Amino acid sequence: MPPEKSRTALLLAAALMLPSAASMAAEAAKDEGPTDIELPAILAPMVVDNRLDSYAYIVIQLTPAARDKVFTIREKVPFLQDAFLREVNKTPIAKADDPKAVDQPELKKRLLARLGQILQSGTVSDLKFEQIVLTPIQPQ
Numbered sequence: 001m002p003p004e005k006s007r008t009a010l011l012l013a014a015a016l017m018l019p020s021a022a023s024m025a026a027e028a029a030k031d032e033g034p035t036d037i038e039l040p041a042i043l044a045p046m047v048v049d050n051r052l053d054s055y056a057y058i059v060i061q062l063t064p065a066a067r068d069k070v071f072t073i074r075e076k077v078p079f080l081q082d083a084f085l086r087e088v089n090k091t092p093i094a095k096a097d098d099p100k101a102v103d104q105p106e107l108k109k110r111l112l113a114r115l116g117q118i119l120q121s122g123t124v125s126d127l128k129f130e131q132i133v134l135t136p137i138q139p140q
Contacts, residue, residue, distance in 0.1 A: 042088060
């Protein structure tokens with residue numbers, strides 16, 4: 001290939017890559033905000049009339065207060081999981097008027113209190129229940 005055609009081909013290839021680079025920069029700019037961190041699922045006993053009725057399979061997501069808090073939260077995930085497991089096993093998590101449903105506002109309040117014992121204030125901006133699935137105990 002003559003040098004002129006080679007140069008033209010290179011310039012054309014470079015021109016075609018520019019929009020791609022610009023879109024990648026735009027994607028990177030969008031990705032600067034905090035990302036939710038999903039914790040490993042925990043199993044919580046659901047007790048009805050002093051008997052184990054079912055388990056609640058709970059997946060929790062934490063929203064970092066800022067992007068630079070992500071590593072701090074991920075570093076403490078094992079401690080958070082342990083604290084959350086202890087909390088859901090210490091006191092029932094069912095609604096007072098419906099023992100077969102999880103009292104999400106109350107549970108969130110309790111878990112945030114535990115979270116505050118492990119992470120500094122201002123590290124997490126929100127705790128969300130990504131999924132709660134109740135699995136009944138099979139009679140034996």
